[in-house]
Amino acid sequence: xxxxxxxxxxxxxxxxxxxxxxxxxxxxxxxxxxxxxxxxxxxxxxxxxxxxxxxxxxxxxxxxxxxxxxxxxxxxxxxxxxxxxxxxxxxxxxxxxxxxxxxxxxxxxxxxxxxxxxxxxxxxxxxxxxxxxxxxxxxxxxxxxxxxxxxxxxxxxxxxxxxxxxxx
Amino acid sequence: xxxxxxxxxxxxxxxxxxxxxxxxxxxxxxxxxxxxxxxxxxxxxxxxxxxxxxxxxxxxxxxxxxxxxxxxxxxxxxxxxxxxxxxxxxxxxxxxxxxxxxxxxxxxxxxxxxxxxxxxxxxxxxxxxxxxxxxxxxxxxxxxxxxxxxxxxxxxxxxxxxxxxxxx
Numbered sequence: 001x002x003x004x005x006x007x008x009x010x011x012x013x014x015x016x017x018x019x020x021x022x023x024x025x026x027x028x029x030x031x032x033x034x035x036x037x038x039x040x041x042x043x044x045x046x047x048x049x050x051x052x053x054x055x056x057x058x059x060x061x062x063x064x065x066x067x068x069x070x071x072x073x074x075x076x077x078x079x080x081x082x083x084x085x086x087x088x089x090x091x092x093x094x095x096x097x098x099x100x101x102x103x104x105x106x107x108x109x110x111x112x113x114x115x116x117x118x119x120x121x122x123x124x125x126x127x128x129x130x131x132x133x134x135x136x137x138x139x140x141x142x143x144x145x146x147x148x149x150x151x152x153x154x155x156x157x158x159x160x161x162x163x164x165x166x167x168x
Numbered sequence: 169x170x171x172x173x174x175x176x177x178x179x180x181x182x183x184x185x186x187x188x189x190x191x192x193x194x195x196x197x198x199x200x201x202x203x204x205x206x207x208x209x210x211x212x213x214x215x216x217x218x219x220x221x222x223x224x225x226x227x228x229x230x231x232x233x234x235x236x237x238x239x240x241x242x243x244x245x246x247x248x249x250x251x252x253x254x255x256x257x258x259x260x261x262x263x264x265x266x267x268x269x270x271x272x273x274x275x276x277x278x279x280x281x282x283x284x285x286x287x288x289x290x291x292x293x294x295x296x297x298x299x300x301x302x303x304x305x306x307x308x309x310x311x312x313x314x315x316x317x318x319x320x321x322x323x324x325x326x327x328x329x330x331x332x333x334x335x336x
Binding site for chain 1: 263
């Protein structure tokens with residue numbers, strides 16, 4: 001979900017502004033991560049943002065996400081697998097987000113997990129190297145600033161790229 | 169989790185007693201299910217029990233479950249995958265239950281899912297035919313009244329049987 005379907009990076013920038021009254025837009029620069037962008041004395045606080053209730057609520061959906069997933073569903077079995085266990089206050093937010101934005105994904109096809117190595121699908125579209133490198137099917141990277149260094153995976157820069165790969 | 173690690177059948181009997189002031193212990197008889205045990209005019213109400221908040225809270229853990237899983241963890245990578253998406257009010261109850269009873273299972277190895285056909289592990293211990301029959305690894309049935317008719321899977325009647333299968 002985060003940084004594939006939603007703008008998780010944007011939420012960090014927004015909460016950073018609220019907390020420190022400073023701009024963190026540099027987090028959008030390819031190659032940047034929280035670790036190399038946030039001053040060390042603020043990092044612990046910022047890493048706690050997703051553990052707060054509401055972090056995952058009302059996140060904007062990425063352009064084309066809804067439309068492309070609807071098209072993919074006509075030809076593929078689509079699951080949404082999201083790392084939720086690390087942030088236990090997010091369960092309801094994430095579930096509600098999916099009901100609101102992707103109501104055509106049935107509950108049978110939603111997975112809240114920890115380690116995604118357990119996911120036995122044929123493809124995985126993900127932003128996080130830790131998920132891509134343990135996946136047993138075909139891993140596909142969805143571009144986010146923190147994965148700009150990854151060279152070894154087919155890369156999607158946006159949802160149109162996803163449509164082109166799977167539907168053409 | 170339910171009817172493998174916990175006594176889900178017992179919770180139905182308990183709530184039935186509260187709701188209708190009648191005994192539903194017959195639900196423990198091998199071969200019985202809610203559908204063939206509960207009077208038809210009460211079935212809809214009873215099927216709603218797991219959708220109530222608290223259904224999954226404080227469920228007793230089955231004898232030997234904790235000890236055997238701890239032993240299994242020394243030789244296997246253990247995931248807990250539970251059908252949670254159908255009952256969205258259960259997320260916190262299930263997560264808290266696992267923290268309380270099986271604190272040695274890390275969050276990385278907890279999966280809340282819908283359809284378990286997505287689970288890519290080598291083995292699945294489950295009570296529900298719908299999960300066993302779509303599983304791509306080795307399905308193993310954990311005895312519950314509602315699965316007494318299943319003949320095609322290796323059967324565990326209790327957690328000692330699980331230990332004997334995997335540890336001997």
